Amino acid sequence: MxxxxxxxxxxxxxxxxxxxxxxxxxxxxxxxxxxxxxxxxxxxxxxxxxxxxxxxxxxxxxxxxxxxxxxxxxxxxxxxxxxxxLTGHAPYFEKVLEAEKRAETIEQWSPTVFPGLLQTGPYMRALFRAEWTQDLPEEVDEKITGRLARARLFDEDHRKPEYSVILHESLLRLRVLPGPEMAEQLDHIGALIRRGRVFAQILPWNAGAHPLMLGNAMVLDFADEPPLVYMEGQHHGHTIDDPALVKQYRRSYDLLRAAALPLEVSLALIEDAAEDYRNGTHPDRLERRHLA
Missing domain, CATH: 1.10.260.40 (lambda repressor-like DNA-binding domains)
Incomplete structure (x- = not known):
């Protein structure tokens, strides 16, 4: 028992x-x-x-x-x-907020921004400032507090869900924050990877045509309920539970995973980018370095 x-x-x-x-x-x-x-x-x-x-x-x-x-x-x-x-989240995200706590695995493709589960407070604040320009500081603080609470999924006493993510390489070079804070954001992701809480792969910037080019996707699997897919735009999001569609998204994600770099190489890219930001050597353009 x-x-x-x-x-x-x-x-x-x-x-x-x-x-x-x-x-x-x-x-x-x-x-x-x-x-x-x-x-x-x-x-x-x-x-x-x-x-x-x-x-x-x-x-x-x-x-x-x-x-x-x-x-x-x-x-x-x-x-x-x-x-x-729902503090810090849009109403359409409510179903996912509940579902990810019950999920056995979460697999996510994020081509344009680091996923919310991996964001630091300063990164969130920069995104809010770019979009919600009229929000009061205390309103932004409340949103950030609510979103940071999601990361409790990665607390040491929570071994589930298993979280896998594919990130586009351009995210490593997109300067959303000043150099030191960008380094902290990448260090945060690297630390989660090294603790075994996150499995991250990088899709190279010059990978060419690949699955899921038209948007992001999150696939959630459960022990005793059907899987879900979540898709999100700038001001909307929706979940998909139709078995045939979920199967198609699963196939697309698997093909994308095959096109991404191995875990060890991906971690090296993340940590190298963090060092560049920390040392002020962040390049002005994407470079193909340390790729297998």
Missing amino acids: AARKEIDGSASVPEFYGKELRFKREQAGLTLEKLVDGSFYGVTYLSEIERGQRRMPMDLAQHVDRVLKTDGFFARRCEDVRKAR
């Missing part, structure tokens, strides 16, 4: 909500099975809410309040939890 994992209610609003739900359930002497009995949801779904991994739907919150006699507490607060979970 798996050890019961404690919930850190101070970590986030969803986890505080989930911890309170577990406390009230156990106080009432109910198992997960007993609490969901009579609802349209399963034990796994409720368990993931208790761990802060899923959003509480209103109909389930109302069911929980009736069974636990909690005077509407969970129904009143479920929208607060939803808003807290």
Whole structure:
């Protein structure tokens, strides 16, 4: 029998909500099975809410309040939890925010910007300043805090999901930040790779025609639910769960992976670029160096 994992209610609003739900359930002497009995949801779904991994739907919150006699507490607060979970993210990203916590593997292609899971605070701030020019400093800070919280997926006690990413080589030479801060951004990615939390490959700038040239893609696989693909534009995003389409995107990603550089060579490129920024020797154009 798996050890019961404690919930850190101070970590986030969803986890505080989930911890309170577990406390009230156990106080009432109910198992997960007993609490969901009579609802349209399963034990796994409720368990993931208790761990802060899923959003509480209103109909389930109302069911929980009736069974636990909690005077509407969970129904009143479920929208607060939803808003807290979305801090720093667009509403269309909500499904992915939940899904990536349950995923066994995440595979991502990011041709024009470092993915959010790999971004440092200064990198995020630069992107926000370029696009959301009228946001107040405190609004930007709130967005950055919310986005940085996603990277808890890479905490040492979380061995899943396994995250693989393919980056276009031009990202290593696109000066989004001053040299020292760009070096820190690349150092951050390099450290995650060396810790075994990220598997990163670089697609060479002169690779020619390749799959997924028309955009980015994130493929999420799960232990007990169908896979998803997430696509995103500047001001929109959508998930794809149609099995035939997911299969096509999976094939495209696999072909792209085959065109990318090996892991060791990719890490060397990332670390070399960091040193160039650190030493002020960042080139003015892309160069093909250290490639196998």
